[in-house]
Amino acid sequence: MSAAAAGELRHWRFARDGDGLEWLTLDRAGVSTNTLSAEVMEELRAVLARLAADPPRGLVIRSGKANGFIAGADIDEFGELKSVDDAIALVRRGWDIFEDLAAAPYPTLALVRGFCLGGGMELALACRYRIAVDEPSTRLGLPEVMLGIVPGWGGIKRLPRLVGAPAALDLLLTGRTVDARRARKLGIVDECVPPRIMENTARGLLLQQPPPRRLPLPLSLTLNPLLRPVIAASARKQVAARARREHYPAPYAILDIWVKHDGDPLAAAPSDPASIAHLLQSPTARNLIRVFKLQERLKAFGKDGESAIRHVHVVGAGTMGGDIAAWCALRGLTVTLQDQSAERLAPAIGRAAKLFAERLRDPLRARDAFDRLVPDVAGDGVARADVIIEAIFENLEAKQKLFVALEARAKPTALLATNTSSIPLEEIGATLPDPTRLIGLHFFNPVAKMMLVEIVVGRRTRGDLVPLAAAFARKIDKLPLPVKSAPGFLVNRILAPYLMEAMRCVDQGISPETVDEAALAFGMPVGPIELADSVGLDICLAVGTMLGGGAEPPKRLTERIAAGALGRKTGRGFYEWTGGKAVKRPPGVVPPGLAGRLIDPMLAEAEAALAQGIVADADLVDAGAIFGTGFAPFTGGPLHYVAARGGSGA
């Protein structure tokens, strides 16, 4: 390769080694993360053309960026698509280039370190061999379905052939990612090796050229064209339980493309519901991409604050406090957890150990997390903590007293935060020597699943604490959302009228299953009655009362609470709960207008929250609703939904 020819490439570097192997490195110019923009792809096409003329003994494709392999296609380019034809062109380019790569006459290998997602995964699949580097940051997957689109560059064709239909469809339809070891077990990659031998392994595979692994007979049968419809039908049923076709066309399109077109989305006629054209007509993909961007926006709140945070002190080892502590330890922080007695700490420690075992497959890492979570009845950790989170019971005097005691021992630079849902920040901080130090960090239940944290800014809260709190949220991989301190903040405020209205429907004789079905048909992931049971009926009553403006609480709610049936946590609420799941009878016919009756109060409240400046703009209202309540993501959020249907929330 002449130096002049090499100089034409902005994003790729290549070099041939003494064994005749070509090492091709992607280091997209001007950005910190590798994504497959049009320019990157065209350059790849050019590189492959050159290599066709001067074939190497083998080709290694790797990333030149420390943060990962390739995160996927360039999502910003999706926003610039002006027509269906543009979209089809984008798909076709990627499809063709990766077909070229797959057809290379020399062996090819993808060396995957860090994230390898979407188009990046499809690039790796188009290579003959794949190596995953055995590190926790290595994750492989095809998350396109979560954006309402389909893997269009060969992923649907190649992944099932590699690992069999069941495993492939699971990854394709859920968008889940796997780590390096699981990828090896499934057969997605040929080797899972530590960094110290990753290059030797690449060299070894390309020079020795072991034959590709054959799928064992049962798995290879799943690729048989006659069996595909059967398998797809079963997969379709599973998808339908979580995502209805009218809301989320993408997973169904993936199945159709696999069954009818062997993974080539371009082979579908425009009238085919599985076609690109059809997918783009539904607003779902646009809205899900919008949701993805909202997520990026929330993440950006945490970028400016420094994270020299190493030690968190949590007071209160109940469900919230204990789980917050466990989560922080899981994410690598040292945590001291305080409560009134060792007996109150022990169950939280046990729950934490379970979380570590589930999330950290490696026993050494699970042990390290367990070591980092320090039971601390005496509160010795306060003096050393960078962040102090209060998560005791909702009692103003207790919190005031506690914060006065904490503030006296805390570092001057420590963040003092409360997880309160219902007590105004200004009141909690009233007795502090410096009330401007108090901020709210409002987590959601269950902490391990809910990504949103409301950063509650009181009237007196110092402004510079917000980026610090947001940076802390990012450090523990949560999505920070700054909200004004007002009753219900954002999420509970939007949720309360929806839950209350749902319970009033039950009061009026509609079965809980039918009420839930109305919301599920609208696109909520969980019905309001089931959600109320999950949150806890006592909490629902407290929040509902606080925000209800004096209205009488739903009769059935108070009756259930009086009977001690508080929901999932007591095994009974509106539903019976066994094994952590609600026992639901089949729903009745959903009366027309029921969904609107449930959703409209939520929409109205979202508009009211915006009007009162609870968050800075409408997009953030939508972000909070989606990530805090699970509001039907395919709608793009409540205010976006209202705007799209051209009216107000009423």
Added chain:
Amino acid sequence: MSAPVYVVDGTRTPFLKARNRPGPFAASDLAVQAGRALLSRMPFAPEQLDEVILGCASPSPDEVNIGRVVALRIGCGLKVPGWTVMRNCASGMQALDSALTNIRAGRSSLVLAGGVDALSRAPLLYSEKMVLWFAAFSAARTFGQKAGALLKLSPAAMLTPVIGIMKGLTDPVVGLMMGQTAENLAFRFGITRREMDAFAAESHRRVLAAQKAGHFDREIVPLYDKGGKLYPADDGVREDSTPENLAKLKPFFDRKYGNVTAGNSSQITDGAAWMVLASEAAVARHKLPVLGTIVDSEWAGLDPAEMGLGPVHAATPLLQRHALALGDVDAWEINEAFAAQVIACLQAWDSDDYCRSALGLPGALGRIDPARLNVDGGAIALGHPVGASGARIVLHLLNVLQRTKGRRGIAAICIGGGQGGAMLVERANA
């Protein structure tokens, strides 16, 4: 006189009795839970320690150099060295002594030192016959050779493991179990079974009273296991250890006609104990509160067959060096390896004959007031996790002096193999 070495504070885990199966915590887990809690109380960061020294008589094979393993796990960071010491039953006291030496030499100014053992996890070992069979099987290459080796496998050899703890508690030089050395002392000093059982019952009674009065509250850090279970207190102590009940037990070491039973011996136990030791400069630099100082220490050797008299041989030079009579010591901790052994020590000090012939003294030193000895009970009721005991008794001694406003105390321990160790401590601001 050497520069003072301060004890800032200390913690220990509850001591958990071994019950026929591996206990819930490995030795390193015990040391981690107690150690990180102690460091939490300190105004300095763990990274500021100069070193970590941990005594341990039998770490598991996957805890090699347990001192370093634990130092890393409790967050001391990559740069703080950690090492492990072993002087059998006094390993914990040896750790303190090594810290003392390094601080006095100016090599360290802030040291975390202690001891741990999880005796319930002492391994079962393959007999030598089985080990040789494994070696031969591994060397066999062909199918025929392997088959031949399999035919030579002896089920009896496979099913009779060596019990590691029994090996560990047997002196390899004189071939006596520790309890048999106690029988030797009982014979020499005429100590009866009744006296042993009475002493043992008193140890339990004192521990129970101490638990009720909260005398262990400051030093014990509860243990939490992964199932959410809490271990808040020493669990070997029993309310029904009365002399009558203890009299029913059969002798354990010399079966049939011996006097030493499981009831009047220390228990086999899991536990850890730690202290932070500091130089004067470190105390000033970090503004550390202090419990007291370790003034002096002594190691002594004697006949392994009478190892239980180790405390006498180690403590006496301390008394002499500092011109102290027995009564000048406000509180004593003598590790209760066996009731007979502690009683023998007391009688040795009270014996003209013994003091002259064995210690080179002009005559008997006298009697130790029982009210000053092991005031909150000892290893008979609490258990003796070998590595931890030497550290526990020093820590508790300092806590006793704080409580009773005593001035000076001596902690002494007998050591399997025929040694004794002793430390002279003084309360802070005494």
